[in-house]
Amino acid sequence: xxxxxxxxxxxxxxxxxxxxxxxxxPATVRLLAVSKTFGPEVVRExxxxxxxxxxxxxxxxxxxxxxxxxxxxxxxxxxxxxxxxSNKTRPVAEQFDWVHTVDRLKIAQRLSQQRPAALPPLQxxxxxxxxxxxxxxxxxxxxxxxxxxxxxxxxxxMLRGLMAIPEPQPDAAxxxxxxxxxxxxxxxxxxxxxxxxDTLSMGMSADLESAIAAGSTMVRVGTAxxxxxxxxxxxxxxxxxxxxxxx
Ligand SMILES: *Cc1c(COP(=O)(O)O)cnc(C)c1O
Numbered sequence: 001x002x003x004x005x006x007x008x009x010x011x012x013x014x015x016x017x018x019x020x021x022x023x024x025x026p027a028t029v030r031l032l033a034v035s036k037t038f039g040p041e042v043v044r045e046x047x048x049x050x051x052x053x054x055x056x057x058x059x060x061x062x063x064x065x066x067x068x069x070x071x072x073x074x075x076x077x078x079x080x081x082x083x084x085x086s087n088k089t090r091p092v093a094e095q096f097d098w099v100h101t102v103d104r105l106k107i108a109q110r111l112s113q114q115r116p117a118a119l120p121p122l123q124x125x126x127x128x129x130x131x132x133x134x135x136x137x138x139x140x141x142x143x144x145x146x147x148x149x150x151x152x153x154x155x156x157x158m159l160r161g162l163m164a165i166p167e168p169q170p171d172a173a174x175x176x177x178x179x180x181x182x183x184x185x186x187x188x189x190x191x192x193x194x195x196x197x198d199t200l201s202m203g204m205s206a207d208l209e210s211a212i213a214a215g216s217t218m219v220r221v222g223t224a225x226x227x228x229x230x231x232x233x234x235x236x237x238x239x240x241x242x243x244x245x246x247x
Contacts (some may be wrong), residue, residue: 003045003048003051004045004049004052004225004226006045007225007226008031008046008050008051011031011221011224012031013214014209014224015029015031015219016123018208018209019054019212019214020176021209021213022212022213023174028217029212029216029217029218029219030053030217030219031051031221032053032079032081032201032219032220033046033053033219033222034054034057034204034221034222034226035054035055035079035226036055036056036057036062036082036222037061037229037230038226040065040068041066041225043069044069044072046225046226046239047072047076051225052076052077053076053079053221053224054078055081055100056079056082057080057081057082059088059091062080062095062096063095064077066078066095066096067200070090078096078097079096079097079098079099080092080100081101081163081201081220084102086107086110086223088104089107089110089114089136091243093110093111093115093156094115094119097123098123098125099123099124100124100125100127100161100163100201101127101137102124102125102126102151102157102222103126103138103139103147104147104148105147108154108157108247109153111157112154112156113156114158115157117156119154121158122156122157123158123160123200124151124157124158125161125163125199126148126151126159126161126162127139127163127165128182129164130181130182131166131178133166134167135165135233137165138165141181141191142163144189145188145192145193147233148189148230149192160197160198160199161186161197161198161199161201162185162189162197162200163200163201163202164179164182164202165204166178166179166182168206169207172210173241175210176228177212178211179202179207179211179213179214179216182200182202183215183225186215200217200218201216201217201218201220202214202216202219203216203219204220204221205224205225211241
C-alpha cells in the first residue's frame with residue numbers, strides 16, 4: 001500500500017523534475033495539497049510528512065476540517081479553491097488564508113469587508129476562464145484587467161495573481177500553450193497595474209508538468225497525493241465554496 005507520505009514524495013519528485021526540465025528553481029513552485037473529500041486524519045498524515053498548504057472546494061467541509069485540526073492551525077495554510085457564492089463569503093473570509101476563485105467584484109468586496117481586521121489580508125487569486133470552456137467559473141481574459149484593478153484597491157484582500165482550470169487538452173504541447181496564455185495574461189496585468197502578482201495557480205495531478213513549464217507557481221494536486229475520490233452526486237457534502245466545476 002502506498003502511503004500519503006510516499007505519494008507526497010512522488011509528487012514533490014515530479015515537481016522537481018518538471019522544474020529541472022524547465023530550467024526553474026523548484027523553490028519557486030509551491031504544492032497545494034487538495035484534501036477535498038478526504039478526512040482530517042489524512043490531512044494529519046500529510047502534515048506529519050511536511051505538507052503545510054491544503055486546498056478545499058466545499059465551504060462546510062473545509063470549515064469542519066479547519067475546526068477539527070485547530071491544534072495545527074498556526075502551522076497550516078488553508079486555501080479555498082471552489083467556486084464561491086456570496087452567501088458563503090463570511091466564514092471563508094474569517095477562516096481561510098487564501099481564495100483562488102474570485103471572479104466577481106461583489107465577491108471580492110464581501111471578502112474584503114468580512115476579513116477580520118486582526119488577521120492579515122486574505123490572499124486572493126483572480127480566476128480566469130482562459131479557454132472559454134463550458135466551466136462557467138472565471139472571468140473572460142479581456143475582463144481580467146478591469147476586475148484586477150478593482151480588486152487591487154480593496155484593503156483587506158491582497159491580489160496575488162491568476163488561477164485557471166483549463167479544459168483537458170489532447171497533449172502536453174496543447175496544455176503548455178493554454179497555461180502559457182494564463183502566464184501571458186498575468187504578465188500584462190503586472191505591467192498595467194504595477195503589482196508583483198507573484199502567483200500563477202495552475203496545474204493539477206494530470207498536467208502539473210505542463211503548468212510548471214508554462215510558469216505555474218502553485219500546483220493544486222489532489223488525486224496524485226490522496227488517491228481517487230469516490231463521490232456520487234447528492235452526497236452529504238455541502239458545496240463549500242459552491243458547486244464542483246467539472247473536476
Ligand atoms: C479537485 C481540484 C484539484 C485537484 O485535482 P486532481 O486532479 O485530483 O489533482 C485542483 N484544483 C481544483 C480547483 C480542484 O477542484
